[in-house]
Amino acid sequence: MQTQVTTANEPEQKNWIDYIQKDLPEHLDWWPYTLGAIPLTLFGILVATGLMLTFYYVPAPEKAYESVDQITYGVYLGWFIRGLHKFSVDLMILFVFFHVIRVFVTRAYRSPGELKWVSGSVVLFVTLAMGFTGYSLVYDNVSYWGMTVVTNMLGTLPIVGTPLMYLLRGGEEVSGGTLLRLYDLHTKLLPALLGGLVLGHVLVVRILGFAEVKGSRGFHPFYPEHTMMMGAVAIGLLVLLTDLVMIFPPGLGPPANPQEVASDVSPPWYFSAAYMWITLLPAPLSLWSLLGGAGVFVLYPFLDRLLLERGWPMPVVNALIGVVAVGVFAGLMLLDLWM
Amino acid sequence: MAIIHDDAGRRRFLSQAVMGFGLLFGMGTLALRFAQFLVPSPKPRRYEAVLIGTESKVPLGEAVPMDLGGHKIMVLRSDEGVVAFSRRCTDLGCLVSWNKEQGEFVCPCHQGRFDKNGKNIAGPPPRPLDRFDVVKRGGQLYVNIQNV
Amino acid sequence: MADMGDEHRESQNGKINFTRYVIGGLCLVLFLALTGVGYVQVEERRGGGLRPFISAENKKCIDCHMAKDVAVGGINDWKVSRHAPKGIGCIECHRAEKGDVDAYAHEGALISTLVTPKDCMKCHDKEAKEFGKSHHAKAAQFTGSLDNFLGNVVEGPEVVTSGCAGCHGSIVKVMENGKLHPATWPNSGIGRVNPDGSKGTCAACHARHSFSIEQARQPESCGRCHMGPDHPQIEAYLESKHGVLFTANKEKMKLANPSEKWQPGKDYLYPTCATCHMSATGAQEVTHDVGDRISWTLRPVVSTRLENFEDRRKAMKQVCSSCHSEQIVERFFTQMDQGITLYNDKFGKPAKTAMDKLLAMKKITPTPYDEKIEWVFYELWHHEGRRARHGLSKMAPDYVHWQGFYEVAKSFYIKFLPLVRELSPQVAEELLRNEGHKWIEQGMTKEDIAQMLEFYDKEMQGKRGGG
Numbered sequence: 001m002q003t004q005v006t007t008a009n010e011p012e013q014k015n016w017i018d019y020i021q022k023d024l025p026e027h028l029d030w031w032p033y034t035l036g037a038i039p040l041t042l043f044g045i046l047v048a049t050g051l052m053l054t055f056y057y058v059p060a061p062e063k064a065y066e067s068v069d070q071i072t073y074g075v076y077l078g079w080f081i082r083g084l085h086k087f088s089v090d091l092m093i094l095f096v097f098f099h100v101i102r103v104f105v106t107r108a109y110r111s112p113g114e115l116k117w118v119s120g121s122v123v124l125f126v127t128l129a130m131g132f133t134g135y136s137l138v139y140d141n142v143s144y145w146g147m148t149v150v151t152n153m154l155g156t157l158p159i160v161g162t163p164l165m166y167l168l169r170g171g172e173e174v175s176g177g178t179l180l181r182l183y184d185l186h187t188k189l190l191p192a193l194l195g196g197l198v199l200g201h202v203l204v205v206r207i208l209g210f211a212e213v214k215g216s217r218g219f220h221p222f223y224p225e226h227t228m229m230m231g232a233v234a235i236g237l238l239v240l241l242t243d244l245v246m247i248f249p250p251g252l253g254p255p256a257n258p259q260e261v262a263s264d265v266s267p268p269w270y271f272s273a274a275y276m277w278i279t280l281l282p283a284p285l286s287l288w289s290l291l292g293g294a295g296v297f298v299l300y301p302f303l304d305r306l307l308l309e310r311g312w313p314m315p316v317v318n319a320l321i322g323v324v325a326v327g328v329f330a331g332l333m334l335l336d337l338w339m
Numbered sequence: 340m341a342i343i344h345d346d347a348g349r350r351r352f353l354s355q356a357v358m359g360f361g362l363l364f365g366m367g368t369l370a371l372r373f374a375q376f377l378v379p380s381p382k383p384r385r386y387e388a389v390l391i392g393t394e395s396k397v398p399l400g401e402a403v404p405m406d407l408g409g410h411k412i413m414v415l416r417s418d419e420g421v422v423a424f425s426r427r428c429t430d431l432g433c434l435v436s437w438n439k440e441q442g443e444f445v446c447p448c449h450q451g452r453f454d455k456n457g458k459n460i461a462g463p464p465p466r467p468l469d470r471f472d473v474v475k476r477g478g479q480l481y482v483n484i485q486n487v
Numbered sequence: 488m489a490d491m492g493d494e495h496r497e498s499q500n501g502k503i504n505f506t507r508y509v510i511g512g513l514c515l516v517l518f519l520a521l522t523g524v525g526y527v528q529v530e531e532r533r534g535g536g537l538r539p540f541i542s543a544e545n546k547k548c549i550d551c552h553m554a555k556d557v558a559v560g561g562i563n564d565w566k567v568s569r570h571a572p573k574g575i576g577c578i579e580c581h582r583a584e585k586g587d588v589d590a591y592a593h594e595g596a597l598i599s600t601l602v603t604p605k606d607c608m609k610c611h612d613k614e615a616k617e618f619g620k621s622h623h624a625k626a627a628q629f630t631g632s633l634d635n636f637l638g639n640v641v642e643g644p645e646v647v648t649s650g651c652a653g654c655h656g657s658i659v660k661v662m663e664n665g666k667l668h669p670a671t672w673p674n675s676g677i678g679r680v681n682p683d684g685s686k687g688t689c690a691a692c693h694a695r696h697s698f699s700i701e702q703a704r705q706p707e708s709c710g711r712c713h714m715g716p717d718h719p720q721i722e723a724y725l726e727s728k729h730g731v732l733f734t735a736n737k738e739k740m741k742l743a744n745p746s747e748k749w750q751p752g753k754d755y756l757y758p759t760c761a762t763c764h765m766s767a768t769g770a771q772e773v774t775h776d777v778g779d780r781i782s783w784t785l786r787p788v789v790s791t792r793l794e795n796f797e798d799r800r801k802a803m804k805q806v807c808s809s810c811h812s813e814q815i816v817e818r819f820f821t822q823m824d825q826g827i828t829l830y831n832d833k834f835g836k837p838a839k840t841a842m843d844k845l846l847a848m849k850k851i852t853p854t855p856y857d858e859k860i861e862w863v864f865y866e867l868w869h870h871e872g873r874r875a876r877h878g879l880s881k882m883a884p885d886y887v888h889w890q891g892f893y894e895v896a897k898s899f900y901i902k903f904l905p906l907v908r909e910l911s912p913q914v915a916e917e918l919l920r921n922e923g924h925k926w927i928e929q930g931m932t933k934e935d936i937a938q939m940l941e942f943y944d945k946e947m948q949g950k951r952g953g954g
Binding site: 076077 | 365369372373375376377379380
């Protein structure tokens with residue numbers, strides 16, 4: 001613990017520890033503002049369990065499903081590690097969504113913090129990509145058809161579409177090459193990218209500072225107060241995850257059957273809404289509207305600033321948009337469940 | 340003389356002790372579980388006797404190829420009895436086939452050859468073919484396959 | 488560090504302390520949860536359970552049956568059997584050869600519904616051979632007996648189908664189309680005569696399709712047939728100390744253990760039917776000939792010793808010795824043998840002799856069951872006499888006395904004796920020649936009466952018997 005003793009003569013020497021220890025406003029103790037730490041912890045758990053799973057998983061189409069079956073039913077505590085991995089994904093994406101909603105509603109991206117939001121939205125997209133590539137590795141029916149449908153969709157983009165599809169598929173069709181590429185993405189490229197992006201996002205938030213919150217006056221240092229709390233949250237998460245895995249151990253759907261399109265195939269819940277959106281809307285409109293929406297999402301802070309200058313009551317607008325977005329998302333998810 | 344009650348120090352020690360103790364147990368068990376997952380124990384090498392048929396199913400002097408749960412084997416019947424060999428050539432893993440006239444197993448990849456006892460007699464293979472135990476019970480033949 | 492006032496520092500310290508407790512506490516909860524994980528792994532997952540090994544051929548059978556929802560119970564039962572992980576599935580047992588009487592074509596395969604000891608013998612040859620020479624395999628051969636007359640004629644042929652044959656086994660008949668005649672199948676009677684010539688069905692005790700040894704070892708499996716007024720084996724067993732202890736300690740019985748690990752006195756302590764009559768002990772192997780250790784036959788009017796009875800008795804004594812001392816074992820068998828001899832000499836032999844004489848004197852018709860005395864005699868030895876004898880062999884006191892000899896004596900004295908006397912006073916006199924019947928004429932001696940009066944005066948406060 002360093003105490004900086006300042007004398008009148010010497011200018012304050014700031015070293016990196018000071019930056020880390022820079023004051024955190026007291027409102028960070030309040031639970032809506034801690035939501036971001038949870039995906040961070042879960043990311044750590046995912047990396048650890050994912051690494052362990054690579055000790056048993058085999059990324060070849062004939063062996064992939066069998067190896068996952070082995071892990072789930074054969075390997076000692078395999079079900080536990082796989083269960084931790086699966087639940088961490090669900091919880092991580094869920095809490096990222098909660099975190100996004102909180103940031104959006106409190107408009108914490110306000111100037112000069114737009115970069116916080118932009119970096120965060122890239123983190124979100126890469127996280128979803130990790131979810132997609134990870135699920136494809138199981139090579140059950142959902143994996144196989146997920147791979148086919150998503151790469152097909154990407155293939156419809158103009159100019160970049162076909163090369164992108166070939167890049168992801170490793171050829172014209174979904175094959176063993178596809179599995180290997182997605183495995184590479186999931187275990188090498190994307191985790192490294194995501195790790196860097198998450199680190200970047202956290203640094204950007206620290207450096208650019210926290211948006212002002214009414215009523216929050218005091219400050220506390222990062223270490224030990226904030227770190228201890230994050231530690232407690234992390235362990236609490238582990239307890240929750242362990243209990244969830246014990247009560248709902250992971251299972252396995254039927255293996256990939258390229259000959260037959262299973263009628264009940266649907267993607268994991270975090271893609272349900274997008275999947276329904278694409279199903280309900282006609283072809284080019286659905287994809288373009290999704291991409292357009294993503295673009296608006298990334299650049300929203302700038303849009304916010306623009307509208308604020310025009311006198312729009314942005315806090316209210318954001319609250320409204322938040323309610324509608326969550327409602328549509330949930331509605332589409334329920335629709336997928338019902339159909 | 341003022342009495343110094345160092346409550347703060349004592350309280351801190353106590354809370355640190357509880358945390359340390361808890362961390363030891365909690366993180367220790369977690370690390371143990373991770374280790375148990377990664378290090379398979381040597382014991383559960385369970386063999387399952389899988390039925391392959393009657394002895395008459397394998398004609399004398401012939402080797403019948405079979406696939407039992409991923410294990411590709413050849414069941415050879417000679418005067419000495421019935422033996423089951425793994426079809427994986429010990430060179431690079433190609434599948435060997437049985438040449439009845441020569442009485443040898445031949446590997447198509449680099450022309451490795453094994454005699455009827457599975458011993459490597461020609462070509463690159465460095466060691467004999469793996470064997471599987473064959474058990475006979477009541478007129479039926481079983482092969483002991485590892486149930487991993 | 489930020490410049491804080493002392494108060495603020497203190498409250499922050501307090502918060503940190505609290506957080507430390509939270510972390511420590513949560514860690515301990517985590518520790519408990521992870522311990523639970525270990526328990527779940529060991530108990531429920533068992534590091535790789537034995538999963539059914541389904542060959543391509545069997546997959547066809549299973550897929551179609553499951554899809555059409557036909558007899559799926561059998562398939563799900565099979566999946567938990569010990570056959571399943573070894574790849575012994577539908578085809579391995581139900582396959583038929585061309586020329587088999589009960590073979591028929593089904594979805595491209597030649598199969599037979601009936602699986603007989605001849606099929607089971609392909610792997611379980613020892614058990615099938617032992618069973619084949621046992622009395623169980625002969626169970627359906629009562630067709631020429633009086634019992635069959637009783638069921639078939641006196642009662643009705645349907646009774647034989649659903650009643651007698653249900654335990655003893657039917658004679659399975661195959662119809663023109665290769666399917667089985669409904670009057671003879673379904674049937675799991677233990678002596679079932681199969682179209683392929685073999686006798687019996689293993690599924691009588693090892694019910695299909697799980698063929699569980701644990702289930703077969705339960706007394707109830709035997710008790711399905713070995714019960715009732717004419718041979719209450721299971722009832723007597725459950726009354727006996729052995730049965731009481733078994734019922735109280737069922738969970739400790741380890742009924743699913745393989746024979747090498749199911750030794751009486753070591754792995755389990757309370758005998759079942761299987762223990763004495765079949766199972767392995769340290770010194771003996773399993774036998775599927777249930778008669779191997781039985782020295783008396785308690786079946787006929789007069790019990791006799793079986794062939795080779797000394798060896799059989801020795802084998803049975805060895806089972807008892809797994810738990811008991813020689814003193815107990817010797818004395819028990821002495822008591823049992825003497826009890827059976829009592830039945831034979833006092834009731835069984837005299838009654839049989841009397842009936843033989845009456846038949847020779849043409850005092851009763853040769854048609855069985857058409858006269859009252861025949862029914863009385865029948866029940867005397869077939870029901871009451873057998874109950875007494877089974878009570879003796881199973882150490883079941885109530886079956887020896889109240890449900891056994893009491894009823895034997897009662898029927899003998901107040902039903903059988905008067906009916907015999909009616910037909911021939913001389914035969915009746917010869918009936919009572921045994922020492923044990925002398926009390927009828929002699930009554931009690933003066934000393935006996937004095938003793939009894941003393942008992943009633945002292946113990947029963949002067950009340951006389953029945954008061």
